[in-house]
Amino acid sequence: MKKKLKIKAVFFLISFALFSGVWAQKKSKVNMETLLKEMTSREQLTRFPDPSFITKHVSSYDRSSTSPKEGNWFHNWDMNQWEGIEKTKNGKEYVLMDVKSPGAITHFWMTGAGENRGQGILRIYIDGKEEPVISxxxxxxxxxxxEVGYPMSCSVSPETIADERGHNLYLPIPYAKSCKITYQSDLIKEGNPWETKSEILYYNIDYREYAAGAKIESFTKNSISQNKSIIQAANQMLLDGRFSQERKLKELDNFQIKLTPGEELVVSKKDAGAAIEQLNMRIQEDNPTQSLRSVIIKCTFDDQQTVWAPLGDFFGAGYRIDAFETRYNKVSVDGNLTSKWLMPFKNSCKITLENIGETTIGVNGSLQYSSYKWNKNAMHFYTSWHQYTKVNTGVPKNMLGGEGVRDVNFVTLKGKGVYVGDVLTLFNDNLPIGKTSWTKEEGTFNYCWWGEGDEKIYIDGEQFPSHFGTGTEDYYNYAWCKGEKFSHPFIAQPSGEGNMTPGYTVNTRVRALDVLPFNTSLKFDMELWHWNKATLNYAPTTFYYMMPGGESNIKSDYKGAKEEVLLDFEKIHPVK
Structure with missing residues (x-):
């Protein structure tokens, strides 16, 4: 055992040195090595990107959705929609992406349905060359x-059968001039794919667009094998929770408090520039639920409050302790909550906890500080939270929408910054149409899935969203509304009980290379779509960095946070 640990330690030291050396030698270029270095750096998130880029998106969303002012806006045939169709020497190739500017693919998600799902041929053509680098x-x-390995290549949930998982690739694929991605399958048929029994493909691709003239080393057929060691190093860092720029601990503040109803206490305060390296907290209850929503965390950096959220949602727990771990949030089985978002400040910071509940709540915790060099690209960390309480999802719908479907706003931002992730906590209160009660003999309800709606993200004043997705579960990178749990460095579903039956769900997505930079504004909307008539308690938490003075439309939602949290469906609809 000692020998294995020693080998692992040596591997990490070599990996760390390799990353550091690559960054020092090739910082003027963009290539797979520098992108993987960026993927494993927290500090990079805190500084506005240089060289600058725009994150764009292409997907199989329903192309008949053309305007929020038209009735087609909520059309939902989000499969087998292509950028084009080409006849080549290989046969008919369906074009998924075709861009003619320097950039890099940063995240690729797909799932399928029908015969032979996911077994068609993917081809990636780089810089206009006829021969693909991937086939x-x-x-x-x-x-x-x-060859890439886990977690940069992953399928979730591992508890779900493979055909019904969301499949993800986080390996960066840079290109100097252009990139075209195609798919070929003789089982794809024209017309309604459900009626023609066609193979079905859903896909979402995030990619960067760099300015003309950017120095980019393009991906080749040999890029994965040539970069094997650094890919393995990045995978290991992601799995170990390590970062390529490990930081020296500067100070540690511990606290143990009891908050009476209505009380607010300062748990840490600094009057010199630094960064919060890590937050650890635990509510002193065996099974906290309401208390996770009743304790509010507030962070003020350089005299501007940028964080307001219930403690549980801030840490990605929602309002129940279900163990999981992503790159930036961790919840352990014993109720310990950890946040690894790096939170820099130039001159001062203040962290407070407020109890808006009706009982006294004990909280233990610690804050680790590290040194940080503030510069012109440095940004403050923000968190916004609000709840849509008992929001009605309308009448039953078909693929062309229906009464009650709508876009709900996660957050709208003004300023310059980078959007880095979100948590969605909800309770799905669903009954079959026309019923006000239920019996256990009725079994699982049909069409209970709440998340058919697509994300729509507008950057820098766009009139049409540059990010238009294919479903809420697709945005959170799993598939087919499956409720099985999963935990991954960039995505997690600690609980999916409310997916296909009434109940509680928490979904998390944190971003690395697929962060969303914005220069003036960002608006994030999500379609609220339910196949059945239902009400939801629907609470998004959003994470982002902004230059000092940035603004969010989400204000402190005391009303939503004081609502009773829901876990027991029978409490709402008693069994007859």
Missing amino acids: QTIRSFIGENN
């Missing part, structure tokens, strides 16, 4: 790529 089955390259 293999789409699932073997995206989610089951043994």
Whole structure:
């Protein structure tokens, strides 16, 4: 055992040195090595990107959705929609993406349905060359790529059968001039795919667009094998929770408090520039629920309050302790809550906890501080939270929408910054149409899925969203509304009980290379879509960095946070 640990430690030291050396030698270029270094750096998130880029998106969203002012805005045939169709020497190739500017693919998600799902051929053409750098089955390259390895290639949930998982690739694929991605399958048929029994493909691709003239080393057929060691190092850092720029601990503040109803206490305060390295807290209850929503965390950096959220949602727990770990949030089985978002400040910071509940709540915790060099690109960390309480999802719908479907706002931002992730906590209160009660003999309800709606993200005043997705579960990178749990450095579903039956769900997505920079504004909307008539308690938490003075439309939502948290469906609809 000691020998294995020693080998692992040596591997990490070599990996760390390799990353540091690459950054020092090639910081003027963009290539797979520098992108992987960026993927594993927290400090990079806190500084506005240089060289600058725009994160764009292409997906199989319903192309008949053309305007929020039209009735087609909520059309939902989000499968087998292409950028084009080409006849090549290989046969008919369906174009998923075709861009003619320097950039890099940063995240690729897909799932499928029907016969032979995910076994068609994916081809990636770089810089206008006729021969693809990738030509293999789409699932073997995206989610089951043994050469890339886990977690940069992953399928979730591992508890779900493989055909019904979301398949993800986080390996960056840079290109100097252009990139075209196609899919070929003889089982794809024209017309309604459900009626023609066609193979069905859903896909979402995030990619960066760099300015003309950017120095980019393009991906080749040999890029994965040539970069094997650094890919393995990045995978290991992601799995170990390490970062390529490990930081020296400067100070540690411990606290143990009891908050009476209505009380607010300062748990840490600094009057010199630094960064919060890590937050650790625990509510002193065996099974906290309401208390996770009743304790509010507030962070003020350089005299501007930028964080306001219930403690549980801030840490990604929602309002129940279900163990999981992503790159930036961790919840342990014993109720310990950890946040690794790096939170820099130039001159001062103040962290307070407020109890808006009706009982006294004990909280233990610690804050670790590290040194940080503030510069012109440095940004403050922000968190916004609000709840749509008992929001009605309308009448039953078909693929062309229906009464009650709507876009709900996660957050709207003004200023310059980078959007880095979100948590969605909800309770799905669903009954079959026309019923006000239920019996256990009725079994599982049909059409209970709440998350058919697509994300729509507008950057810098766009009139049409540059990010238009294919479903809420697709945005959170799993598939087919499956309720099985999963935990991954960039995504998690600690609980999916409310997915296909009434109940409680928490979904998390944190971003790395697929962060969303904005120069003037960002608006994040999500379609609220339920196949059945239902009400939801629907609470998004959003994480982002902004230059000092940035503004959010989300204000302190005391009303939403004081609502009773829901876990027991029978409490709402008693069994007859």
